[in-house]
Amino acid sequence: MARTQGSKAVITGPLVRDAARSLFARHGYSAVSMRQIAAQVGVQVGTLYAYTPDKQALLADLLRGHMQDLLAAWQDDPARPALERLHSFLRFHIATSIERPEAVFLSYMELRSLTPENRRQIATLRRRYEEALETILAAGVAEGTMHIPDLRLATMALIAMLTGVVNWYRDGGRLDQERVVAIYWELVRGAVGA
Amino acid sequence: MARTQGSKAVITGPLVRDAARSLFARHGYSAVSMRQIAAQVGVQVGTLYAYTPDKQALLADLLRGHMQDLLAAWQDDPARPALERLHSFLRFHIATSIERPEAVFLSYMELRSLTPENRRQIATLRRRYEEALETILAAGVAEGTMHIPDLRLATMALIAMLTGVVNWYRDGGRLDQERVVAIYWELVRGAVGA
């Protein structure tokens, strides 16, 4: 589709998403009004509806987009040793948590703000992400390099532990990304009995 | 204070808190209206204001009450071996997560819905709870029975991991409380290098 010269569609669209992501993450979906989003973008409320059919779609698009990005970016290699794969997963998850904290935070906090249909859809993507980890743990057990009492629980426990990073990590804080990864790797390696 | 015969104050008060806790946990503070709470209790909206000055105080009281209950119920004995103390903490935290899932869920999800003053106050209680765990980990390191790369991070990681239980545990599900504790204990013991 040709772009009208001087059109701001290509810029306002992302701005709306950015503002929504930031405000939803900070205050929660229900606590944020379309007026607040508009104010942050620098437009009037009515304008938002040129970019989203409604508020709910705005949230659903953010979560779906994030989960799809995650799944597309994650590269696993079943041929490698399970411990190496686990280390890669940990790096990947923490890197994402640090680079896109708002999207990560939103994706696990605001599932309940979705309509049932949207929630089903995004919960499916989320489950696929959890399965990426569970697959690695299963491989480790099969290899004999990991000792895990319950695959499903270990997966949930590790995901919860890793996702917690968004609750305290701050740029310029005591620890940089590399050190956080190193510390979590030691904890995770121990947890999986390696 | 004498109780008027036939007074329902002693019953309606708790009912309001129960309804608010349940609805806030399910839908989020901002998404719940005073009218919804009243409907769940079985009274009209105006009645709620005989039991709380406003909606914000209702949330703050729930969170403060829960954190105070937690801190009052937790019994630690610095004389015992650190690993035993850690096991007790794990049992305590998981038992609470299973017995009062709504309060636990609320307390880590809705801190951001508090006014700054309320948030400060409850964050302080929360930090005291985290310190209960951190103290045990420090003792384990001093004893030489635990090997932990970073005390603060390990504390945050373990709390996040344990609190995640409320996200998937269901009564009558695949695992009962005892088995959940056993599985998490294996994971945690490994994570702390024991």
Next chain:
DNA sequence: GTCTATAAAGGGATAGAC
């Protein structure tokens, strides 16, 4: 593409009767 204006509904909170 963005604005203004407005409709229609629902929000928190209070007053006063019973």
Next chain:
DNA sequence: GTCTATCCCTTTATAGAC
């Protein structure tokens, strides 16, 4: 202790001008 009625404000979303 509870209800009814109401105030006043904000909400989402739409229509139509520019």
